[in-house]
Amino acid sequence: MAVPQKAQVLRMIIEKKYGGLEFSAYAQALVLQRLAGTSIVVASTVGVPNSLGPGELLQMYGTKDQQDYYLPRLAEGKEIPCFALTSPEAGSDAGAIPDFGVVCEGEWKGKSVLGMKLTWNKRYITLAPVATVLGLAFKLRDPDGLLGDEQDLGITCALIPTNLDGVKIGRRHFPLNIPFQNGPTQAQELFVPLDFIIGGPKMAGQGWRMLVECLSVGRAITLPSTNTGGVKTNALAIGAYARIRRQFKQPIGQMEGIEEPLARIAGSAYLLEAVNLLTMSAIDQGAKPSVISAIVKYHCTHLSQRASIDAMDIAGGKGVMLGPSNFLARGYQGAPVSITVEGANILTRSLMIYGQGAVRCHPYVLKEMEAAHSTDAKALADFDKALFGHVGFAMSNLVRSLTFSVTDGLGSYSAVKGPTKRYYQKLNRYSANLAFLSDISMLMLGGSLKRKERMSARLADMLSQLYLCSAVLQRFEQDGRPAEDLPLVHWAAQNSLHELESAMHDFLSNFPVKCRCITKSSTNANWSRP
Known part of the structure; x- marks a missing residue:
């Protein structure tokens, strides 16, 4: 699927002064719900640029030069962003990522400048195969003390143009037959100036704070909204199907065995809509709810998967046979993707929700x-x-x-x-x-x-x-x-x-x-x- 260059929905979080739409969290949620009910591929493609990524990080922490250059280009669709965090060894645990940068002097555009050599190996990065600018999380080291006395500066976030020699993108993963743009990216000792750090050299080592503050908001919007949209679509579609599909001379929706999963789907749709509404209200009032974002991510994806299973049980053979008229199978097939990303649900439930909240x-x-x-x-x-x-x-x-x-x-x-x-x-x-x-x-x-x-x-x-x-x-x-x-x-x-x-x-x-x-x-x- 090609990423539309002029798509308005790619600029929902960018401020109006940079050409964006500056939507509220609630407005973003409604857009993503509607898209998810039509195509999970489109919803994923739209959700990532409006979640944790270069746009949000630049608005919160970027220098004025970075904001003035990148944000209008992101709003116009001239730049396609992605954010690379997940590593093969560490998963999404930012504290354990092996990707690193070393502060050193090097040549940039014919001049000797202070910069850093970056080495990374990332996977499962949405939009990476087609991205033009890559947000990168890595650990920055300064063994020669060029920036001060501290040698291990910590997690740092930088913006890397993907057209630089040495940046590898283009290969794709194929997550459960859902063809959204997702793939690996690598580089080996790529030299870039320190100005590529989001916020400039003064923000070296501040990446953990950036990720925690931004991830709590993005995780509370994108995945809960897309999964809520999926459950609402299931409720609409399978509810209608249960009224017109007849067995034993009656609509199957009138059979008590079918009423039970139908009730779960309808109740889950109401519940998830309520959770989305309350959470978006908190975010729009300025909250950064890290614990609540973990709660809604876990339960929205879990209930969405359960609703997909119930819908497939009701549809029977209609849901099993793939084809253009099958409105359930691909959503059912792709449910584990949401369960896995942005903190696997087992990890979220066992460690994050109460571990942070206590x-x-x-x-x-x-x-x-x-x-x-x-x-x-x-x-x-x-x-x-x-x-x-x-x-x-x-x-x-x-x-x-x-x-x-x-x-x-x-x-x-x-x-x-x-x-x-x-x-x-x-x-x-x-x-x-x-x-x-x-x-x-x-x-x-x-x-x-x-x-x-x-x-x-x-x-x-x-x-x-x-x-x-x-x-x-x-x-x-x-x-x-x-x-x-x-x-x-x-x-x-x-x-x-x-x-x-x-x-x-x-x-x-x-x-x-x-x-x-x-x-x-x-x-x-x-x-x-x-």
Whole structure:
């Protein structure tokens, strides 16, 4: 597939003063949802330039000269960008990438300049085969101290024109028969000036911060939006098919066996739309939600894959036989691509969601860590203040968890009245349970909690389902509480609460025996699965 040179959708994130559209996150999400319902190839091609890549990095960190040169060209389609992070040995773990650059002097356009020799071997890079400018993540070294005393400067991001001699692009991967532009890129000791670093030489070694700040936004938009569009398309297409396809002298949609997967698809479509709406609202208000982006990436791709399986089960032979009239097979076939990219789902669930959230979202843990590492004279006082605050917070969590567990949240505050009131009260209960379990887990397990990935994953499931259920309730209120949406609201909320209860049951069943009685009694958990 050729990348359209004048495509307006390639410039959605670029500011208007550079010729871009400067769309909000919500507007981008709607465009990607619509494209995903038509062609996943087009959606992928459009999503990458508007996600983590040269455009966003330049706008946030680029020098004025870099912005004035590249951004208008990106907006006009004269430049096709890609971003190269994934390495064969390290995957998408930026901290372990073997690709490197060495600061040295060399010749550039007939002059001796200070620059760097870059060596990289990247794979799975979307748009790499046709890119004209390549965003590159690598580790920069300065063994001769040409930039200062520090030798290992750390992860750095640079912009590399792909027409330079020594840059290898053009070969393609073929991910599950989906022909979007994706391939490897390599270079060996390619010399470029230090001005090629995004933000100039002063930003050498600042690549980790760039990636974390930009990836949290891009990951929250592109993959969740395209997968939401896919689920909505499945709901529309397979719902219509179930009404016109007849078996045993009746539409198959009226058969109870078919109603079950149809309900899951419809409920998932409503849920994912709600999650997208809430997340895009946060981003448009200036948030950079790293934990939430991991939650929505995991659950949107997971539910999309499940919806594809349900749709194929309903379609039967119609979905199995490839051909121009098959509206399901290619999406079903390509579902693992979204599961894998931008942090594989197993990694996201086991390490990233709760691993990041436990520290970032806790009101005292981060303060305790900062005070413990500080050499300031008042560090001890700051640590004591945070520690005693933590103890008081933990005790209040214990009391709230026990009280709400006994009453199942009855009598607790609810922002609304009516058919959704009990969901708010249940969220109060499970929020208190999660807060208490987090405190007791960090107390009993300490740093080993991160290494106990199954326990971390179940806490991540609890946190995720709280967010998903909250998104559903928020959407229902924002839409004006339409009565016709109530079946979908009930399904989505009850499904989230059931998944949460199951995760809590599994967590408690595998908690260390010496304190299992405390956690069981304080959460009033049933000994049998809900």
